[in-house]
Amino acid sequence: MVVLVSTRCRFVLLLLAAFSCFSLKLCFGSEDSITFSTSIKDSETLLSRNGVFRFGFFTPVNSTARLRYVGIWYDKTPVQTVVWVANKEAPVNDTSGVVSISEDGNLVVNDGLNRLLWSTNVTSPNATLVQLMDNGNLRLPDSRNNGEVLWESFEHPYDTFLPRMSLGTNNRTGENLKLTSWRSSDDPSTGNYTAGLAPFAYPELLIWKNNVPIWRSGPWNGQHFIGLPDVDGFSLNNDYQGTASLSYANDSFMYHLDPDGVMYQRYLSASTRGLRIGGSITSTACDAYGECGPFASCSSREVPPCNCVKGFEPKNQKEWYNGNWTDGCVRIVPLRCKKENNVSSSSSRGKGDGFLKLQKMKVPVSAERSLADEKDCPEQCLENCSCTAYAYDGRIGCMVWSGSLVDMQSSLASGIDLYIRIAHPEKRHSYLAIAIGAAFVAAVFLLLACQKFKKRSAAPESRRRPELMFNRMEPVTNENESPYTFKPNEFPLFEFQVLAKSTDYFSHRNKLGQGGFGPVYKGKLPEGQEIAVKRLSRASRQGLEELMNEVVVISKLQHRNLVRVLGCCIEGEERLLVYEYMPNKSLDAYIFDPTKQKILDWKTRFNIMEGISRGLLYLHRDSRLKIIHRDLKASNILLDDNLNPKISDFGLARVFEGNEDEAETRRVVGTYGYMSPEYAMEGYFSEKSDVFSLGVIFLEIISGRRNSHKEENNLNLLAYAWNLWNDGEAASLANPAVFDECFGKEIAKCVQIGLLCVQELANDRPNVSNVIWMLTTENAHLPEAKQPAFIARREFSVVGLSDRSSQMVTIDDASVTAITGR
Incomplete structure (x- = not known):
């Protein structure tokens, strides 16, 4: 009898344990589906099989109303990022809500009083299971027909366009799957903006405000939308009968329509598990739909x-x-x-x-x-x-x-x-008007030329001939000719047509990148040599002087860690520079891209840091004249076939003469986030301002994070690294993709060197030769770093750095896809 009771008790305990385990699995999200006999209470969630997405109740971040919604969000991101909401118009007022499969087979949300707040509303569903997929899709499969899906969240998108989701029009059903914005950042109810494909003869991506277009992409040309040349990866199917479908398959990013009608491209960072804004399209006034009228x-x-x-x-x-x-x-x-x-x-x-x-x-x-x-x-x-x-x-x-x-x-x-x-007469009259206008302008210029002939004759010849402008920038005497004197007969001058043809007329397919002063294209000369062509944008502030400056500075420099300029072109309004082609593009393409970070292991990153330092030492000390780069950053470090670094882009460089150690400028140019405080605030620059930029690059190479992006507790990278170093955890700054305990001490040393370079006072920073000594000397005794310069950054704005009236800052480090309509 005793044995029988013990057996029964053991059986009951096993049942209770099994039930408890099941409940715990559901509570902590280790199950990716619910069935007809189970439900999700407010404290419980579903987790997709590989832990990418979670489904359950949530309250929007920063919301004070504490209303409860049912939705899907990325799991394990520092800030909850919701990608889909079910009961957006009918939140639960407390924590009594329940998600379940109803008797008629629909997925439903009920409150504590069993009032229906939301339903999939499928007619005769026959569903007994709801499953959350790793792509963020919530599916209601048909229990009778294996493989058929009765309802899925991908066919009811909200404000987020996820990989493998489709947006588009269906001529047969009349449906048009669009994104819809939240009302505000803390209110998921339906907002004023929608985005999707327009049912035109040629599909276009549009954003509407209250059903009125405010932005459009231009028609699809088979590869990309004409107005979005830098946004690749889309696939569009079109039957030209009113049915079109737009999708993409890159799992590293998603698109989000925010409450202000702006569509952002957000990347999922493998190192931080967070989402960061990324992309290459910036919005202008011309992006607003119909800005200029018919x-x-x-x-x-x-x-x-x-x-x-x-x-x-x-x-x-x-x-x-x-x-x-x-x-x-x-x-x-x-x-x-x-x-x-x-x-x-x-x-x-x-x-x-x-x-x-x-x-x-x-x-x-x-x-x-x-x-x-x-x-x-x-x-x-x-x-x-x-x-x-x-x-x-x-x-x-x-x-x-x-x-x-x-x-x-x-x-x-x-x-x-x-x-x-x-009209035909319009063409004839326009030619006549052009002729009359040209004659009038010519007469005016002739009169002015006659009046100012003497003054013009006295002007330096370099102002009349562009190629002689180099000599104006670097005075030369016969007795002591500078090695940096530009001699036109020693430097190739390319024809514009040759460069245009070599780049397939600056085709988007050949575009290597976009800098603050213009795009860079890959080209091939008729003799087969591969080149990189930088085409100065007319909208940039860089013009003839900067182009001449870059040529005169770098044309005679020879160092394995400096990129080589092969020639230039000046025709009409066109300004182009021709470089040696670097097949591995720029450093930022590796250290900030989650898909490429593992290519650069720690040893390679260390060699890159040393190579950049040696190239900078050549500029500062080993060449005849001291050269200050003034725009040293990750995107200006190119990588050759063997991933050796080469410093590029000398358009802002300045040459110091004699014993000159410091200079002042009234026009501050460069990239915010890499600028030293004395340069950004006062306009003073020296080799120590380049050292500051070098330190920022070191910390970015180690961490794989941009200094312009905020880290934990809203700190920039310098402040974040400083806190880790003070806590004795400097090595933890390293990107997890390349961290190796064998190199822990070396990583911590490099973090300390980076912090020494970014100290607030210029005199406290080491020179480049000391940086190389610290990098290459084992067991070197390094000085204690002082607090870095924490410069506040205003997003997407040109910052007034002092009261100088003529200063300008070029901000080109932020890669933001902002598809905006006003």
């Missing part, structure tokens, strides 16, 4: 940005010149299309209308599809009196427009040629 083109490089297309004039002259361009422009001369059943007479077509060519355009909205080939495309437009423009692209085909042309943007690297229909 028949006007917008260019962010011009002031004002809006201009009527040639042959058009402002519809409302007063409002136009007051900066209100929404009324747009109207034709000066009406079209002369003669109609016969809405078709031009072929006999009059020769004396009828023609086309005005606009290059590199984001074409207008609402293009109509045509099956005409490149030859017949303009003819088809001329034969239709309602056609106002056409464009032809080899990857898109023939596009035509009727009526007003709205939301045109010029000077886009990925733009295509647009042909706007104009």
Whole structure:
């Protein structure tokens, strides 16, 4: 009898233990699904199989209302990042909510009074299971038909576009899957903004505010959207019958539509498990939909940005010149299309209308599809009196427009040629007007030239010939000629057409990167040599002087850790520099990219730090004249075939003469986050300001984190590293992808060297030769580091650094995808 009781007790205990284990699994999220017989209470969550996403109840960060919502969020990120919400319009007021599968097979959310707050609302579902997938998709499969999904959260997106999710239109069902913003950062209810594909003949990505367009991407050309040349990875399926689907498969990032109508690209950091803003598109005034009105083109490089297309004039002259361009422009001369059943007479077509060519355009909205080939495309437009423009692209085909042309943007690297229909007399009169205008301008300049002939004759020759500007920057005497004197016959001057052809006319496919002064492209010269071509942007502040400066500084320098300039080009408004091609691109492409961080192991990173230091030592001490770089940063360190570092971009460099140790400037230029405090605040620069930048690079190489991004407790990288060093945990700053306990002491030493370089006072920082000695000497006794300079950073703004009226800061370290409409 005793034995029987013991057996029964043991059986009951086993049942209780099994039930407890099941409950604990559900509570702590080790199960990725719930069944008809289970539910999720407020304190419980589901965790996807590999621990990527979690599903359950949450309260938005910083919310004071303490309302409870059901949603999906990334697991183990420092800040909770919600990607989908179920009961966004009906939160639970307390912690009594329950998620379960109802008797009719729907997934439902109920409050403590058993009131229905949300349901999947599927008709006759037959579901007994709900599962959370590792891609963030919550699925309700059909229990009768294995493999069929009755409902899934990916078909009901909210504010986040995840990998393998689809946005798009369905002509058969009439559905259009779009993103919808939250009302505010702490209120997940439906906001004012939506984003998705527009049901045009040529699909475009649009953002709407209250169903009114505020931004668009331009049409899809088979590889990317014309207005988003730097955002790659999208895949678009289109049947040209009103059904189109947009998706992507890169698991390292996602897209988020915020409550202000801005779409960000956010990267998932493998080292911190956090999400950081990333990308390469910055918003301008021209990104706002219809900023300039009909028949006007917008260019962010011009002031004002809006201009009527040639042959058009402002519809409302007063409002136009007051900066209100929404009324747009109207034709000066009406079209002369003669109609016969809405078709031009072929006999009059020769004396009828023609086309005005606009290059590199984001074409207008609402293009109509045509099956005409490149030859017949303009003819088809001329034969239709309602056609106002056409464009032809080899990857898109023939596009035509009727009526007003709205939301045109010029000077886009990925733009295509647009042909706007104009009247024949307008063309003739425009040529006459150009001739008269040119004659008038020539007469004025001739008069001014005669009046100032003597003054102009006395001007230095270097101001009249661009190639002699180098000599003006570096005075030379015959007795003691400087090794940095530029001699045009010793330096190749390339023709613009040669460089354009070598880069496939600056094709986006050949783009290597984007700096503060313009893009860099890969090219191949006719003889087969690979090159890198930096094309100075007209919108940048860098012009002829900076280009000449870069050539004169680096053309005669020879060091294995300095990039070599092969030549330059100055034609019209074009300014280009030709470098040796570095196949591994720049350092920042490795240390800040979670997918590439493991390529650079600790030994390689140490060699890179030493190589950068040796290149800088050559500039500061080993060359005849001391050269201060002034823009040393990770993106200006290029890597060759063997991952050896080479310092590049000498456009801001300054040459010190004689015993000169420090200089002052009224124009502070460089990249915020790498600037020393004395340079950023007062304009003083020396070799110690380069050492400060070197220290920042060291800490970034070690940690794999940007100094411009905030770390724990809202600290920048310098402050974060300083706290770790003070706590005796300097080695923990190292990127987990490359950390090795065998190198723990060496990593801690390099952190200390980096902190010595970024000390607030310039006199406290070591010179570069001491940095190399500390790096390469084992058991070197290093001095104690003093507190670094913690410079507050204002996001996405040019910061006033002092009361100097002419200062400017180039901020190009922030990689932000901000698709914005105003």
